[in-house]
Amino acid sequence: MATVETADTAVAEESGVRRRDFINIAAVSFAGAGAVATVFPLVNQMNPSADVLALSSIEVDISAIEAGQSIKTSWRKQPIFIRNLTADEISQANAVDTAGLRDPETLADRTTPGKENWLITLGVCTHLGCVPLGAAQGEIKGEFGGYFCPCHGSHYDTAARIRKGPAPTNLVVPEHEFLSDTVVKIG
């Protein structure tokens, strides 16, 4: 082994760095970069695939929903509540002073201008993800006439804002757009 090292040690004594050190660092760095480039697709494959993303927006016909009614539908495998608020529920929501709310938002913030009666939210309690009651006929709507989550007792008002219970924020309003008076595109 001594013979193999001799030539290199002579150079090392002069500069402190052997040629082999450079080759070593270059080779290992290159292999490291290659490893990172390989790992990226191996991890990225776990992200939503093209067929999942293709279903990421839906169009819903809302023509049959009367004032005071709501429907549950499914968007990205999660429940969506689409609620046609009555004039009474709208004024109830607007009467609340937002300064006193845990997550201050007005009804207008949460709806489309001119379509304030259409309240579209995820049916997913912001506490731990249960589906709140109140969208289907006959279900308990909670103390504030909106939604009530039976898991841990979160009460939402007619603008689906959190009013009482452990949930940290209002029910999420997904990105949506009215394509016509009767069709809404969610996502």
Place this chain on the structure above:
Amino acid sequence: MSFPWAKEYTPTTDFGQWMDKQLPLPRFIYNSVGAGYPAPRNLNYMWNFGSLAGLFLVVQIVTGIILAMHYAANANIAFDSVEHIMRDVNSGWMIRYAHANGASFFFIAIYLHIGRGLFYGSYKAPREMLWLLGVVIYLLAMATAFMGYVLPWGQMSFWGAKVITGLFEAIPLVGKPIQELLLGGFAPDNAALNRFFSLHYLLPFVIAGVVIMHIWALHIPGSNNPTGVDVKGPQDTVPFHPYYTAKDGWTIGLALIFFTALMFFLPNALGHADNYIPANPLSTPAHIVPEWYFWPWYAILRAFTFDFLFIPAKLLGVLAMFSAILVWFFLPWLDKSPVRSGNFRPKFKIFFGILVIDVLILGYCGGAPAEEPFVMISQLAAAYYFAHFLIILPLLSRMEKPEPLPNSITESVTGKPLNTAS
């Protein structure tokens, strides 16, 4: 294990010493693939294929685990789920092509590794157990590869499963019940697909376990070398690290270049187009062939077209095919020549060359249609294959006069007698 002059692992840090007392894993690695494992100084490139087979086993396990995240082992949707991987899953096409071609590269590495062992007599004492474990790995790899090929549930998958499980039907009396037991039905269907998937996931880890025993058995006598002469002293070896880690690293880089070139530019070159047709139990493809790495054995299977004594042709073919590999288990005791390396056996060298050509011919015939002249060529080549192991090798070891062996590895490398070599 290893030689008395192997470097001792000495942890320099406090943490290293603490670790060494409680779980000497760094010591284990140091003594297995580090500076603490002396390896013969004269190993040539044929000694690089073991690490390459290991590399592709890892590629197969990693890509396989990922594919299992997206694949559905259900006869109704298996084919669609593979297309889902190809079209929808992020980089899914790449991972599947890596897995499909990784199998081929695993077998390329393993065949060259076996060929190295055959030529340099690596199966001889004191390495019989090492060889036997290697044959076990090969058999497990064949079973794994076969079951993996069934999973896409294309035409070749389905008919491959039918034909290979049909082999067991040839066993007298119990054949039919065994085939039904293996398939969980009368033809390949959901039950078979599910158990193949389960076992295809399990067996690579069994292979990894046997590989660990294989390496363990290797490290007790240490590596064979191109002269076949035993290591006699420290001057005959170099530490595994950095000498062979660097050399293995270099061929790993080369192998990955060839692998990615095939995977990106010719991903279906080694596959069969018929497997992109969903499985159809009512229609057999015109030309059924297994993957290329099974071709030599497939040729031996098909070579038996005649009944012999009271044994039907079907059973003969199956017995011959399994015997062709099982004969390797007896190889250390069939070749009694005390000289390991083919380099010093002038006649063996010639017969080894003929065997390689013979296996290549068998491989070609196995991939060709089952018609003349391939059937007759297969018959002759199969006969020679068995003659090599059962007649030629035992006779050669008695009759051949080997060339004089070098006194030591160092002498063969330097060309100088031992006492003057540095």
